[in-house]
Amino acid sequence: MKRFILQQDSGPRHDASYRIAYAELLNEQQYDAVMHERGPALVIAGAGTGKTRTLVYRVARLVEDGVPPDQILLLTFTRRAAKEMLDKASGVLDERCARVRGGTFHQYCNQLLHTHARHIGYPNTFTLLDQSDAADAIHLARGPLAAQLRGKRFPQKHTLLSIFSAAVNRQLPIYEIIASGYPQFLSHHDAIEEVQKRYSDYKSENAVMDFDDLLVKTRTLLLENEQIRQKIVAVNRFVMVDEYQDTNTLQAELAELFSSEHYNIMAVGDDAQSIYAFRGADFRNILTFPGRFSGCRVIRLDENYRSVQPILDLANTLINKASNKFEKQLFSRKEGGDLPGLVKAPCERYQSRFVTQMLLQLREQEVPLGDIAILFRNGRDSYDLEWELNKKNIPFQKFGGQKFSEAAHIRDILAHIKIIVNRDDQIAWNRVLLLLEGIGPKTAGELISWLRRNKSRNFMEYGLASRSYRKQLERLSILLAEISANRDNPASAVDAAIAYYKPLCAKHFDDHPKRIKDLDAFAGLAGSYKTLDQLLQELTLEPLDASAMETERSVKDENPLVLSTIHSAKGLEWNTVFVIQCLDGIIPSGYSVDDPDAMDEELRLLYVACTRARERLFVTYPVTKESSFGEYFSNPSRFLSDIPEMVLESWLIEEEPSAKQLNP
């Protein structure tokens, strides 16, 4: 047989032959990154320096140069980010860019494993455990040990999950994770390892994987199957990794593996914006990238195009307080701009009223609602404001915090679907059976082991002529048959599950009217998936935000106001940003105060929040805070103390004289 070797293009063409005038549209460093041809490169891009723009144009440039779009892999932090970038690239060039493969590490790994998992002893049809499923599985795995541990303080299922996850993502032994993060549980070290082993066994016996497994098993797949590795990796002619500062050791290894055939990897990130240490990221990872890839080029983007200078002055002041110094000094050529405001409110109600009135005032001044964001540390820090916004009928969309698909009633529906997709899913069976009256943990356990022994879903073969729950199990069997018949028709399957579940929901929850409204909203959404398998995978990898349903209705006329945790606001920008609840104990979090590294991360978090703003920035805090013990005085974030007035201007809130009393 003869071989014909196709040669690769030697390098970027002369600018004139491109459809896009890159040199005119980009600054020198951005252009450099966009035109970078082969070999590894690291782009260090400070906040607002056009990182997204650079990636978008690089994708377009590669496609213009004739690289087949499906040979480009763009790994981003959320699927939303990938989609946004590829849409933009399609906009500046053409539709080909939409065929570039993009998504998160977890999504990409999930795809690979659903094609190749059998090479590592898993069926390709494995299903995913989300965070709550994983916690439930751990609870189950812990079961047999519970008796021995009676009366002793043992970590809860969620704590166990974070210990296991930290060990995986930091590539450290369990013992070290406990010693450094959970010293109170050191005496249980052996039992914790035992639980981990049982949890692992559970996962392989039931053909399920958790988030961490997606990464770990993909690494195993690629390292232990040379032919598979070559096949998978040969397609990745160009690999780009966004937000590299928030990848952990394991992801860094994967990035290396994914590009191990062509060695064309470009990492983009900013060490000063690393905010995912709790997931095993270390801001130093980005700095060691050039050491990992020999011949790596380093390109720095340092001119900020986003914010007015006063906002950058505050950001610079903040980041300089870090104990680990960052060599960062953001500068802008955007003229003017007001000083950021530090707004002291007498209490949380005033804070909410201030934010609401100020944003209405801004809307009068032609700042669209959708170009304003309210940012906060924890998902619950916005409850009071949400109440105020609802009262004033202001549409908003919330990102972060409690996920819609993790609410108990939605998980109940999903459990019925899971047992069809994976009949071995004990967690789902357990959930489904416990909903029935007269069935408790004991009976559910017996039914499940019977089902497993008999490889059956048909309870009628189980001797239950005289049982009180017989009728209910008959109804369940009918439902399961119906879901099963609609595997390729999620809308019908979900409708059937909801019709069956509504009476149960009413019985179990006092607030069922609200929950039933959610269920109806969910039914409307199910139709957008092709199969039940796809529905489960996508909801697990990218859970719906709690307010997703609200938005469906309000998004018609005006883009809604954005409420977001700072973590979920990563990479985005708005005309005006309010950072609320800037209290000591919240930001920095009370859990971090004893650890200098953790404190630096909290500081970076505030830095990220502030650098989201283009024109206007308000940092607000209430002086008193309510808790279950009553009202108490709270202090503003320690990061805001001794910042000069010329950098951060103090605002006081006063009640209009004619107003008689505060709104209740």
Added chain:
DNA sequence: TCCCTCCGTCGGGCT
């Protein structure tokens, strides 16, 4: 065996 209530403990950010 189920199911309700009471109480101490823990707690976050995300895929």
Added chain:
DNA sequence: GACGGAGGGA
């Protein structure tokens, strides 16, 4: 505010 263990009535 949610979980998990304990205790009591059905």
